[in-house]
Amino acid sequence: MLKQKITLKHIAKELEVSISTVSKALKNSEEISRDTKEKIQAFAKLYNYKPNNIAISLKNKRTKNIGVVIPDIVHHFFTTVIRGIEKYANKMGYNVIVCLSDESFDKEVINMELLANGSIDGFIMSLSSGTQAKNDYNHLKEVTEQGIPLVLFDRITNEIDCDKVVIDDQYGAFLATKKLLAEGRKQIGLITTDDYLSVSKARTEGYRKAIAENGGLVNENHILKLSSMDVDEVAIKSFLDKTNLDAVLAVNEIFAICGMRVAKEKGLRIPNDISFIGFTDGLLSKYANPGLTSIAQHGEEMGEIAAQMLIEKVESENEHESYKTKILEPTLIERDSTLN
Amino acid sequence: MLKQKITLKHIAKELEVSISTVSKALKNSEEISRDTKEKIQAFAKLYNYKPNNIAISLKNKRTKNIGVVIPDIVHHFFTTVIRGIEKYANKMGYNVIVCLSDESFDKEVINMELLANGSIDGFIMSLSSGTQAKNDYNHLKEVTEQGIPLVLFDRITNEIDCDKVVIDDQYGAFLATKKLLAEGRKQIGLITTDDYLSVSKARTEGYRKAIAENGGLVNENHILKLSSMDVDEVAIKSFLDKTNLDAVLAVNEIFAICGMRVAKEKGLRIPNDISFIGFTDGLLSKYANPGLTSIAQHGEEMGEIAAQMLIEKVESENEHESYKTKILEPTLIERDSTLN
DNA sequence: ACAAAGCACGAAATCGGTTTCGTGTTAATA
DNA sequence: TATTAACACGAAACCGATTTCGTGCTTTGT
Incomplete structure (x- = not known):
């Protein structure tokens, strides 16, 4: 019943040759005679021989697996990055092992230690908020x-020397804020998270820069810092109640969508009375009502580039430690939550 | 500079004992004297020795990896399933290798063949639409x-004997349709895909059953079959134009959201003039405007159960081939796209 | 004091491949 | 015909662990 996997040893015994001969014949080595090669190859094809990946990995010290460690998979942005990684990795014959840190420092460490013991050839990762908050990168140091x-x-750190791919978050926020200013908005709010998240910090800076460059002064009351990634609708409502905004920039699409909902409940018309711009440009932005103008982060491209950088390092013998940081340009996708 | 990974051999040489002794000492074997064990264990701790996963896999013929093959990762439902799988698998010390078939039969086959050669201990998968359309399951047969x-x-087939987890799609659609009927809706439309997708077929049946049970007759013009998973807004618009529906059931949330948008453009009020119910209950349903009533598929739970079933089979020695099919009950999540 | 038992450890096989090196046979060359 | 080169293949080491079996030494028993 059970069709046992066939090995070189089986073929060798059956054909009364040595294991080495079989191995060489299947690699079409010059060393083996035409006759013998044909016989062995035919036999192998017949019995659908496929070499055991694990054995090859052990010998080569190369697994053709790459480990991806991300905070969460139920996030459109991360999911597009994975797709990009998969796309490139697959093309190059690599498999992708996905581990979720669940925004926890401990889980991140455990996952990496597990994978680092031979299971993968390299890591692609985005830091958990726990790690960024703790500011402890020893697990990354050990790996490198x-x-x-x-x-x-995306969520990177300067503490570690390695290749990096990010979008220019500051510029993205700058771009978005400029757009709102160009619409003639005067009271532009920002919904963000605590500063320990590198991306939120950069986006906040971009927002400040745009306003300053426009000769305005940033009203600190116009900035709402939510302490968690979970949407706090109550906080957003009281924020919109207390301020009198005519535009809102949010560091992700969920905050923006939630803001729009609250605004609509308050009887504000979007985009006539108030404009909204979000980050991420995922499904929510596309299918929201009105469609949410947003800053595209080009996740898939980011994933492809990350995979490319990683595989290049994995396959290059020389250890000349030169690390690149690739900065992608964010793009403003205009929809109906802003004036055309 | 490069901290080389330490092996049993290194420890053995350094401590002038044999490799076997080291191996046994680290496993706290009774065979080894207290002194020797303590010496070896201390040394191993000091140099942070961790056994090589690949070597262990080769020896044990167990990788502690499970392969997950899904059509697409940029789908809320699938990501929740992955999260469930990860959760359980991680707890049991397993890693998850994710492969995307991209709805293509060929990619599905290639990915599985790659992983089946020793990289994984078992598969969890949802069929690509390509595979369901082709109705060819030889790659699954070979694996089993x-x-x-x-x-x-989720997307399963009866052609293969194996464990399965699904939600009762027919019942879900039945439930949703009943809800619409209970609201007093008379002209209930269905937006679905071609029948080759097992879930669409089941949902269509549930829809028919509910209407029939209510003494109604299904108007075939009230069923729109889209040929692809991509939203065809034009088709949906002409569908709503041609019919005169007061309720719509859609087999996924994107179709439903798109339907709501078209309806609003036509000046219809939701839910007063027309109700909408979708499947999946993802972010879109939650953050849509109005919030979309939908059938929850309990992806995370499904993932956990699938992982549990798989690991149980992986770890059970006996080959008594008994396969279970677990059917989860869908739940109706009511929001504002239907009358309360 | 001598045989039996027990202790602590090492040699070697094994998992399934790859690869280096050695060797017997045949063919080419002087 | 003797020598050498080319050819075709096998033995064995190796990757990094686990595990069985064997063995020298000490200890116990009589």
Whole structure:
């Protein structure tokens, strides 16, 4: 019943040759005679021989697996990045092992240690908020010190020397704020998270910069810092109640959508009375009502680039430690939550 | 600079004992004297020795990896399933290798063949539409014949004997349709895909059953079958134009959201003039405007159960081939796209 | 004091491949 | 015909662990 996987040893015994001969014949080595090669190859094809990946990994010290560690998978942005990674990795014959840190420092460490013991050839990761809050990157240091290539994307740190891919978050927020200013908005609010998240910090800076460059002064009351990634609708409502905004920039699409909902409940018309711009440009932005103008982060492209950088490092023998940081340009996708 | 990974051999040489002694000492074998064990364990701790996963996998013929093959990762439902799988698998010390078939039969086959050669202990998968359309399951047969455990979820087939997890799609659609009928809706439309997708077929049946049970007759013009998973807004618009519906059931949330948008453009009030119910209950349903009433598919739970079933099979020695199909009950989540 | 038992450890096989090196046979060359 | 080169293949080491079996030494028993 059970069709046992066939190995070189089986073929060798059956054909009365040595294991080495079989191995060479299947690699079409010049060393083996035409006759023998044909016989062995035919037999292998017949019995659908496929070499055991694990054995090859052990010999080569290369697994053709890449480890991806991200905070959460139920986030459109991360999911598009994975798709990009998968796309490129697959093309190059690599598999993708996905681990979720669940925004927790401990889980991130455990996952990485597990994978680092031979299961993968390199890491692609985005830091958990727990790690960024703790500001402890020893697990990353250990990995790089062992010579395991690492590529950070989106949520990165300067503490570690490695390849990185990010979008220019500051510029993205700058772009969005400029757009709102160009519409003639005067009271522009920002809904963000605590500063320990590198991206939120950068976006806040972009927002400040745009306003300053426009000769305005940032009203600190116009900035709402939510302490968690979960939407706090109550906080958003009281924020909109207390202020008198005519535009809102949010660091992700959920905050923006939630803001729009609250605004509509307050009887405000979007975009006539108040404009909204979000980050991420995922499904929510596209299918929201009205469609949410947003800053596209080009996740899929980011994933492809990260995979490319990683595989290049994995496959390059030389250890000349030169690390690149690729900065992608964000794009403003205009929809109906802003004036055309 | 490069901190080389330490192996049993290194420890053995350094401490002038044999490799076997080191191995046994680290497993706290009774065979080894207290002194020697303490010496070896201390040394291993000091140099942070961790056994090589690949070597262990080769020896044990167990990788502690499970392969997940899904059509697409940029779908809320699938990501929740992955999260459920990850959750359980991680707890049991397993890693998850994710492969995307991209709805293509060929990619599905290639990915599975790659992983089946020793990289994983078992598969969890949901069929690509390409595979369901082609109705060819030989790649699954081969895998099961090799004794590799397989669990199918959501998009399954009866052609293969293996464990399965699904929600009762027919009942879900039945439930939704009943709800619409209870609201007093008379002209209930259905937006679905071609029948080759097992879930669409089941949902269509549930819809028919509910109407029939209510003494109604299904108007075939009230059923729109889209040929692809991509939203065809034009088709939906002409569908709503041609019919005169007062309620719509859609087999996924995107179709439903798109339907709501078209309806609003036509000047219809939701839910006063027309109700909408979708499937999936993802972010879109939650943050749509109005919030979309929908049938929750309990993806995370499905993932956990699938992982549990798989790991149980993986870890059970005996080959008594008994396969279960677990059917989860869908739940109706009421929001503002239907009358309360 | 001598045989039996027990202790602590090492040699070697194994998992399934790859690869280096050595060797017997045949063919080419002097 | 003797020598050498080319050819075709096998033995064995290796990757990094686990595990069985064997063995030298000490200890116990009589």
